[in-house]
Amino acid sequence: MSFELVSLPYAAALGLCSFLYFVVFPIAVYFRDANGLRRYPNMHPLSGISAIPFMILAHGGARSTYLAKLHQKHPVIRTGPNSLSYGDHRAIKDIYGHNTPCTKDGSYIITAGSHFHLADVIDKHDHARKRKTLSSAYAIKNLEGWEHKVADKTDKLVKHLDACCTSPLKPGEMAETKDLTVDYRKWTNFFTLDAIADIGLSEKLGFLDRGHDRVTGRRLDGTTYECDFRDCLYQNARKQSLLIWPYAWYPFINKVSNIIPFYGRMAKFAQDWEGIPIELAHRRLQRYRAGEKLDDFFQALMEDKNGHPNNLEWGEIVAEVSIMMNAGSATTAIAMTNVLYQLIKNPTMMKQVVDEIDAALEDEDEEEEETGTIAYDKVKHLPFLRACLDESLRLFPPTPHGLPRETPADGVNILGDYIPGGVSVAMSAFVAHRNEAVYPQADKYMPERWLGEEGKSLQPYFLAFSAGARGCIGRNISYLEQTVVLASVLRRYEFALPSPEWQIERLETMNWLLGEMPVKVWRRERKTAPGVGGEGRLTVT
Template sequence: MVLTLTTFLLTLLSIPLLQKLYTLFYNAFLHPLRTFPGPPYVWTDWYKCYNDVYLNRNWTDVLKELHEKYGDVVRVGANELHFSNPSVYNDLYSPTHRWDKDGALYRVFNQDESSFGYLTYREAKARKDILAPLFSHRATCEMQGIVKKHLDRMCEALGKREESSDMLFALRSFSLDCITTYCFAKDVHASSAEDFKHPLVEAMDAAVPAIRVLQYFNPWRKLVFGLPPWLAKLTDPNAGARVELQDMLLEQVKEFVEDPKRMEQTSNPTIYHRLLDPSNGPVPSLKSLHDEAMSLFFGGAESSGNVSMLGTWYILQNPSIESRLREELREAWPDLEDMPRLEDLEKLPYLTAVIKESLRLSPSVPVPLPRVVPPQGATLSNHPIPGGTIVGMSLRFVHQSEEIFPDPQTFNPDRWLGPDASSLNKWLVAFSKGPTNCIGQNLAMCELYMAFAALFRRFELVLDGTRSEDLTYSEGFLPFFNPRHMRAFCRPVEA
């Protein structure tokens, strides 16, 4: 009897092991992607995790090496391909394609019922169509006063400081104030914090490295995000502000759902004016409303701050670029008390070129955005790709292509002003492309125009010992910069 029970238990335990061994054998010798070149052991599905988490290497650096060794198409996972030919980017993320997202990455953020978190094209598009009018160029122009208000607050704080300022946190604080007011009519006054270290800014900064790990251990994410608020604060010192934000947005959602007339009291239209309008379709669930709020908050609070900080660094490295930008701004903005409107700033050719070049050299979302090839399969880079394959491409392979952008590591705004400049616009993919591109790009561009204009018209900027190595970053979903960041003295100009 004992022998029989032991044998039975051993048999039960051996089944998962045999299944795993068969999966490894299938991935290595029978899988449809077995003929694509790639590194050893990629069929284990742990190759990326080993490089990303254990070796702490940026995945795009690894991808660059793999493509140099194996060519334009590389197998980077048991069922995943990565491409390096820039022309493939527009195929992968084409508006005509309606490929679903791969949940292994997108489920990590615990925003499953949002325009960002929905995996299917149909669900994501339906939600985006509702929100789109709020984020149109016209709507952004109409609400640019919100951006101007928070820009003035940031500039006032910068101008009062005798010591240098953390420019990354300053510009992120500005973006944070903008997105919370624009989307939720809530002002968190991030730019008023000492040295711009608002708890929410620090909490967002600390959250990026966690994403790098959680994407490989997806079952843990519900445990991590599902902790009671009091326990989350105990286990993570930076979680307090994030939990308070979640509670604030959830409370606002509940108030508007219970009494829609409360929306009449907000200082400006919010996302809830769109989502809770019955004429736009069924009212989303409480979870979906909260997921959308968190998605827009995190999507809008970091990227433009990163871009404007890096762009400022590049400008300060080249006195001729800085001088030319300042000259254009002084001509367009002669009276410091009367800042031009967004529509006028957008007409400035050199400022626009500076912003485009800053977007090109910024990591933005550096990691590939994975898509799932439909069941009928597809042809990419002249290769037939089986249905169900996960495919992706980092924007780094577009923005740093020597064929498209000669001398790609050099910050050169003039490349956007030459006779062939108009043909380059399709290769600027900082906001991605197609049906799943960044819904808030018009607001982000408004922030960039105003931030660059204000910094180089209202201040003399002097770096405080910042070196290029201080601007290195690690990749989560977003970049996580060296903790020193960029520091500069911001001395107000008189005229």
């Protein structure tokens, strides 16, 4: 008997089983509707049966933009068999608020490494323990300690921009290609990586000095290799964001997908990423063991403020270093690029913020002139500058992705509707921020909406840093970095994009990855304008 004849019945049985499992079973579950989710409109006709439509949407790189359009009609949308997306700002409190009984959902478990870190730990007690250990390191009172590290990196950024300066652009002229000397996206990313490595680990990565992000990674067997930091970080995140959606199948799909070169390449970067935090933590541990007392996060991980050891496992320390290098750099770099992009595109806002910065500073400050770095103290209270940052974070939140939370076993009321236990619920910051009921003319860059009492009243609906107990622990560091860099570069330079119509590329992973932002840069001429805002005040010409 031939091989084909023997295997035919098996193949038929396998086909039948697959059909029953992948088609008949999900349809039966859909019609049984144990969680009562059929009452909500589907994102796609098949969303109630399968996560595949969401996966396909993810490959387009603009999930939240698509959802925002759907949410203009529907406050709640079913995005998968067991997941709901919310578009009504009143759901923020129910899903993310301090008293929410919801927890992070299973997606955080399947992407976690051998140990959880602060951002992917689910258990509330475990999270509280970690947050307590780290909150002393991230506390606002430490801002002073970080300022000189941020200033040092700003000096380096300015040094590079000084070297790239071109002649001033005449009004009405367009930048010539040869004058687009800086990729602002890349250099702000070098800035945030150098800054967080110094703040967190007292490590001098030197990306701003060298102009590239080549680093050493360490394998578990102790051997090392070289790789590019940003490629490893972003390609790892990208692969997860494309394939994770059928959670239960993700570990399998993640492996099998590697036979396709498109995913295989990302997998190689993902593997290389794993060794970067190991090497950084390893290097810092050696200094700790050598008795160096350094003022950084690593110290807070190892000991409490009375010098008692925290006794964390090595895997947990590496996990914390990993999230710090990831969350602590990627988002802030996106924010820095976005805000300059918005200001170049909105010259009236640019003039207003530049005037505010100039009015807050001395006419001539030798140190500032030499280094180009503006002290945080001098600009941290400028309302319009902060409004420009917040409006940019609103319009294009660096993490637009709807951060999924799982409803508790007893279920929970969201927007007044009972949702049973075990359902994934989420609200994308992008969706929240484009809600016309909260933010009129939501698609426009209008920093003034953040000023005064009206601005304060928007805070509960501002989701850029998420909200509640799982909200961002690093926002103060981020505002410090963003404020110092923006004030420093706007005080010293003018910028132009390739053309007025030019648009930056955005690719949604969990964060919103940006393409290059080539800019022309030149020194801003400031001259004395007697009688305007006081004798000797400097204005932009």
